[in-house]
Amino acid sequence: MRAEIGMNWFLDREILKGGHVRILAESLLWEERLGKTRIRTTEGLTTSMELHRGWTIALDREQDLITVIQEEIKRTEETKEAEYRSPTWSILRALQKINKAKRLEGEAVMSAPPFVQSAGRGDLKFWGEDDGPTVVIWEGFSESEQ
Numbered sequence: 001m002r003a004e005i006g007m008n009w010f011l012d013r014e015i016l017k018g019g020h021v022r023i024l025a026e027s028l029l030w031e032e033r034l035g036k037t038r039i040r041t042t043e044g045l046t047t048s049m050e051l052h053r054g055w056t057i058a059l060d061r062e063q064d065l066i067t068v069i070q071e072e073i074k075r076t077e078e079t080k081e082a083e084y085r086s087p088t089w090s091i092l093r094a095l096q097k098i099n100k101a102k103r104l105e106g107e108a109v110m111s112a113p114p115f116v117q118s119a120g121r122g123d124l125k126f127w128g129e130d131d132g133p134t135v136v137i138w139e140g141f142s143e144s145e146q
Contacts, residue, residue: 034070035077041066048110068124072109075142079108084139086111095135102132106140121145 030041038049046065087095092104092113102117109126112119116135118128122145138146
C-alpha cells in the first residue's frame with residue numbers, strides 16, 4: 001500500500017499500544033506553513049524554504065523544534081515591525097575575532113551564524129555549550145529578556 005500523508009499515514013497521531021513499525025520504499029515529506037514561511041521535514045531534517053533566509057536543522061524532537069521555530073518566526077516578525085535589524089555576519093565575525101568569542105547570545109535561531117561554537121538567547125539554547133567568551137547582541141533581546 002502506498003503511504004500518503006493525511007490519507008493513510010498520519011505523523012501527528014499517537015502510536016498504537018505495543019508499537020508500530022512500517023517500512024516504506026520512499027521517504028515521507030511533511031510540510032507546514034506559518035504565514036508566508038514554508039517548513040518541510042523529511043529524512044530527519046527540517047528546512048525553511050524561504051529565499052535568502054533558509055536554514056536546515058537535524059531533528060531530535062520534532063514537535064519541540066517546530067514549536068520553537070514557530071515562536072522564533074513570530075518573534076522575528078515582531079522585531080522587524082519594531083525596526084530592529086540583525087547585524088551582518090561580517091560584523092559578527094569581526095566582533096568574534098576581536099573578543100575571541102566562541103558564543104553568540106541574543107539573536108533569533110534562524111539568524112544565528114553557523115560559525116560560532118554555540119548560540120542562544122536567554123534560556124533558549126540553539127546549540128553548543130554556555131561557556132567561553134561571548135558576543136551579546138543586546139538589541140536582539142526583548143525588554144523582558146534584557
